[in-house]
Amino acid sequence: MVIGIKTVEERQADGLTGVIYRRKIATCANVLPRFLRQLGALQVDNVRLEEESWLDVQRRVLDVQSRCLTWTHLATMHEQATLHPSPRNPTWTEFVQHGTVAVTGLGSLGRLVEMFAHTFLSQGAKRSVRIMDGLLEERYGCPAP
Numbered sequence: 001m002v003i004g005i006k007t008v009e010e011r012q013a014d015g016l017t018g019v020i021y022r023r024k025i026a027t028c029a030n031v032l033p034r035f036l037r038q039l040g041a042l043q044v045d046n047v048r049l050e051e052e053s054w055l056d057v058q059r060r061v062l063d064v065q066s067r068c069l070t071w072t073h074l075a076t077m078h079e080q081a082t083l084h085p086s087p088r089n090p091t092w093t094e095f096v097q098h099g100t101v102a103v104t105g106l107g108s109l110g111r112l113v114e115m116f117a118h119t120f121l122s123q124g125a126k127r128s129v130r131i132m133d134g135l136l137e138e139r140y141g142c143p144a145p
Contacts, residue, residue, distance in 0.1 A: 001029040003046060018058040024051045025069070031120060036113060039106065041074055060085050074105035077117065095129075 009023040026049045030037070037043045051066040061084040068077040079099035086092035101117040103110030 001031070003027045003029060013055075013057055018056060020055040020057065022051075022053045022055075024053075025049070026051060032113075032116065036109075036116065039109065041071065041105070042113075044070060047071075071105075075101065075103040075110070075113070077101050 005024050005026045007022060007024050009021070011021040013020045028047050028049060030042075030044055030047050032042055048069040049066055050069050051064060053062060053064045055062050061082065064079075064081045066079045068075070071077075077099070079097070081095065081097040083093050083095050086094045101114050103113045103117075106113060
């Protein structure tokens, strides 16, 4: 659950590149299960995430990268997403997303945290796609088969 988002840096498009850059810090509720939070380092109420985005208005491409700032001494969590016009139909948008989670500072429990993070993030991505599909269907109707 997102508690708040603060834009910490923003650069408007210049005449040369047409790229708009933004860097934001999001504060989210810690969603780790209670039994994992028994580890002192994971026992925090909120998690901070950094998101950087580059919007190329001319090419109609949005690149987004995010990473966790809270547990950098224990893990690296990185996500990257790109939205761009589809080569098959320029009125369509293709969405490509991938991420990594590597826990290095928790010994054998690190694998358990990685598995939880993978499941949680995968479910969140699927939920986001379902929401977007629903919004598009609501706005434009069902796509032709």
